[in-house]
Amino acid sequence: xxxxxxxxxxxxxxxxxxxxxxxxxxxxxxxxxxxxxxxxxxxxxxxxxxxxxxxxxxxxxxxxxxxxxxxxxxxxxxxxxxxxxxxxxxxxxxxxxxxxxxxxxxxxxxxxxxxxxxxxxxxxxxxxxxxxxxxxxxxxxxxxxxxxxxxxxxxxxxxxxxxxxxxxxxxxxxxxxxxxxxxxxxxxxxxxxxxxxxxxxxxxxxxxxxxxxxxxxxxxxxxxxxxxxxxxxxxxxxxxxxxxxxxxxxxxxxxxxxxxxxxxxxxxxxxxxxxxxxxxxxxxxxxxxxxxxxxxxxxxxxxxxxxxxxxxxxxxxxxxxxxxxxxxxxxxxxxxxxxxxxxxxxxxxxxxxxxxxxxxxxxxxxxxxxxxxxxxxxxxxxxxxxxxxxxxxxxxxxxxxxxxxx
Numbered sequence: 464x465x466x467x468x469x470x471x472x473x474x475x476x477x478x479x480x481x482x483x484x485x486x487x488x489x490x491x492x493x494x495x496x497x498x499x500x501x502x503x504x505x506x507x508x509x510x511x512x513x514x515x516x517x518x519x520x521x522x523x524x525x526x527x528x529x530x531x532x533x534x535x536x537x538x539x540x541x542x543x544x545x546x547x548x549x550x551x552x553x554x555x556x557x558x559x560x561x562x563x564x565x566x567x568x569x570x571x572x573x574x575x576x577x578x579x580x581x582x583x584x585x586x587x588x589x590x591x592x593x594x595x596x597x598x599x600x601x602x603x604x605x606x607x608x609x610x611x612x613x614x615x616x617x618x619x620x621x622x623x624x625x626x627x628x629x630x631x632x633x634x635x636x637x638x639x640x641x642x643x644x645x646x647x648x649x650x651x652x653x654x655x656x657x658x659x660x661x662x663x664x665x666x667x668x669x670x671x672x673x674x675x676x677x678x679x680x681x682x683x684x685x686x687x688x689x690x691x692x693x694x695x696x697x698x699x700x701x702x703x704x705x706x707x708x709x710x711x712x713x714x715x716x717x718x719x720x721x722x723x724x725x726x727x728x729x730x731x732x733x734x735x736x737x738x739x740x741x742x743x744x745x746x747x748x749x750x751x752x753x754x755x756x757x758x759x760x761x762x763x764x765x766x767x768x769x770x771x772x773x774x775x776x777x778x779x780x781x782x783x784x785x786x787x788x789x790x791x792x793x794x795x796x797x798x799x800x801x802x803x804x805x806x807x808x809x810x811x812x813x814x815x816x817x818x819x820x821x822x823x824x825x826x827x828x829x830x831x832x833x834x835x836x837x838x839x840x841x842x843x844x845x846x847x848x849x850x851x852x853x854x855x856x857x858x859x860x861x862x863x864x865x866x867x868x869x
Contacts, residue, residue: 479602481647482589483609485545485582488552488644489525489823492579493518494617495637499630506630507565514565517572519827524576526823529584531577533816534672536585541592542654548581549648553641560634575637582644584815589652591804591811600745600801604737607797608730619719672813676806681860685803686818688749688856692795693822694849695756697829699725699789702842710839711776721782728786732793745798746860752794753850753857759787760850764843771840788846795853 562568807814
């Protein structure tokens with residue numbers, strides 16, 4: 464199949480929606496079936512810890528898949544690998560729906576994560592190919608707004624599907640989503656990486672490319688910023704069910720509404736950030752977002768300390784402070800990605816792979832910590848630590864002289 468030529472409007476709303484859908488694969492794959500974990504464990508006769516390995520396998524696939532798919536996109540272009548990844552995602556999702564055992568489901572979830580990672584990593588590379596500077600950062604924010612809606616919708620939709628038709632139907636729905644992704648790649652996303660800019664490098668050269676990117680101080684600084692922002696998000700996501708329901712006594716419905724409120728705030732900030740970075744220096748917006756977040760997590764830590772030591776609490780204030788602490792990531796992450804990708808040159812796929820893999824790696828490291836001790840204290844301690852690191856990193860970046868934007 465021949466690659467298509469460039470379109471007249473490379474940043475059309477349809478393209479933003481298509482790229483956002485590809486970027487939403489990860490949260491949809493992770494969150495949609497979470498309400499079914501107890502039922503799956505019961506059906507297969509395994510423990511909750513064993514069936515949770517299916518979640519770990521998907522996270523591993525999403526991380527490893529981005530490392531592999533990024534250089535593939537630099538070598539063979541963006542469109543063909545994305546189309547192949549979408550087709551494999553459809554097949555692996557269908558296989559998950561008919562998995563005969565927990566072991567089979569775990570292996571298939573690994574494959575599902577690997578295939579879903581292709582569109583996730585190469586959607587960022589497409590943005591780098593088409594636009595530069597503040598326009599690219601704005602587009603990353605618009606994509607974040609689309610993909611940020613997934614964690615809000617996925618658990619609720621998954622719960623409704625599971626209640627009505629069982630957990631296997633969730634994977635059939637994900638297979639249908641894969642077909643939509645394949646159609647988006649075929650009909651909406653044109654090839655953005657021309658043949659004369661592609662790499663024909665082997666494994667050794669790919670590793671050298673990774674090394675060169677990491678030795679670039681600015682790329683490494685922005686990549687660190689993206690990783691720290693993801694650490695804040697995963698600290699909240701992994702701890703929120705226990706903190707809100709076990710420590711603060713919210714019902715399942717109240718928890719769902721609180722979780723959705725924070726998610727909506729994240730989407731709104733991503734939309735606002737897309738406009739701000741077009742009008743203001745991205746580093747200035749980044750510094751403001753980091754400082755706002757720092758104040759929020761300190762206030763959240765104080766409220767949790769009051770709960771632990773005195774028993775006093777205010778649920779409305781808790782929700783406000785959680786939103787205050789989390790939603791700045793809707794600005795920090797896209798700006799960090801945009802500034803890092805500016806340093807990638809013709810290796811946007813490899814750079815995107817490194818960024819994406821680091822985000823899921825830190826998620827895999829941070830998430831298990833929520834089970835140690837008091838989950839509220841652990842969440843607050845992690846969020847404060849990572850927010851301090853973000854603030855320090857932004858201050859360091861503001862002291863460095865960046866090259867002018869293209």
